[in-house]
Amino acid sequence: MNDLIGKELTLSFDGTINCVSCGRKTRSSFAQGYCFPCFQTLPETDDCILRPEMCRAHEGISRDMEWSEQHCLQDHYVYLALSSAVKVGITRDTQIPTRWIDQGAWKAIRLAKVPNRNTAGRLEVALKKHLSDKTNWRHMLANNIAREIDLLKEKERIIQLIPSAFKDFISPENEITELAFPVNQYPEKVKSIGFDKVPEYKGQLIGIKGQYLLFADDTVINIRKHGGYKINLSFE
Numbered sequence: 675m676n677d678l679i680g681k682e683l684t685l686s687f688d689g690t691i692n693c694v695s696c697g698r699k700t701r702s703s704f705a706q707g708y709c710f711p712c713f714q715t716l717p718e719t720d721d722c723i724l725r726p727e728m729c730r731a732h733e734g735i736s737r738d739m740e741w742s743e744q745h746c747l748q749d750h751y752v753y754l755a756l757s758s759a760v761k762v763g764i765t766r767d768t769q770i771p772t773r774w775i776d777q778g779a780w781k782a783i784r785l786a787k788v789p790n791r792n793t794a795g796r797l798e799v800a801l802k803k804h805l806s807d808k809t810n811w812r813h814m815l816a817n818n819i820a821r822e823i824d825l826l827k828e829k830e831r832i833i834q835l836i837p838s839a840f841k842d843f844i845s846p847e848n849e850i851t852e853l854a855f856p857v858n859q860y861p862e863k864v865k866s867i868g869f870d871k872v873p874e875y876k877g878q879l880i881g882i883k884g885q886y887l888l889f890a891d892d893t894v895i896n897i898r899k900h901g902g903y904k905i906n907l908s909f910e
Contacts (some may be wrong), residue, residue, distance in 0.1 A: 684874070684908045816886065
C-alpha cells in the first residue's frame with residue numbers, strides 16, 4: 675500500500691463478509707473478522723484476548739491447549755509505548771515490533787519479560803493504576819503525541835511502582851525502538867468511517883499509520899476492523 679500513497683483510491687464493499695477462520699459467509703463480523711460460532715468457540719476470541727489476566731492456560735485450561743501453548747505459554751513482554759501518551763501493553767516476544775506498529779506507536783521500550791500471558795496480564799493490571807493501557811486513536815492519527823517524554827526515564831519511574839511479586843521480571847533491555855510511518859500529512863479533524871455504513875469511498879491516500887488508512891479529506895478507515903470484508907480496490 676505504500677506505493678499508493680498520493681493516489682486517488684476507490685474502496686468498494688460488495689456486501690460479502692467471510693469468517694477469517696472457517697471461511698463461511700456471515701452477516702456480521704465479530705472480534706475483527708469471525709463468524710458467531712467461531713467467536714464463541716475459538717481460543718483466538720476467548721475473553722482473555724482482551725483481558726490477559728483471565729488467561730488460565732498455565733493451569734491447563736483453554737479452549738484449545740495446543741493453540742495456547744504456542745500463544746499463551748510463551749515469553750511475553752510488558753512494555754511502555756508512545757502512541758498518543760505513554761501507555762502500558764503486553765505482547766509475545768515474537769510480536770515485537772509488529773504489535774507496536776499495529777498500535778501506531780512511534781517509540782517503545784521493554785519493561786518486563788514474563789513466562790506467560792497470565793503473568794503479563796496481572797502485571798499490566800497492576801500498572802494501570804498509574805498509566806493508561808489505551809491509545810487515544812484520534813490523537814495518534816492527528817500526530818498529537820507526547821514528544822517531550824523521555825521513555826527511559828519513564829521506565830525508571832514505573833519500575834519503582836512495580837509490585838514486589840513482579841520485580842524479578844524487570845527487563846534490563848533499555849533499547850528504545852523508534853518507528854516511522856509512511857505519512858505525507860496528518861488529518862486536522864479525524865473523521866472515521868466504516869464500510870457497513872459507507873459501502874463506497876473515494877479519496878486521496880495521504881498515509882498509513884497503525885491499523886488506519888489516512889485520506890486528504892480527514893477521513894480515516896480502520897482496516898483491521900474490517901477483517902473478512904470483501905473490498906474492491908482501484909486507483910488512478
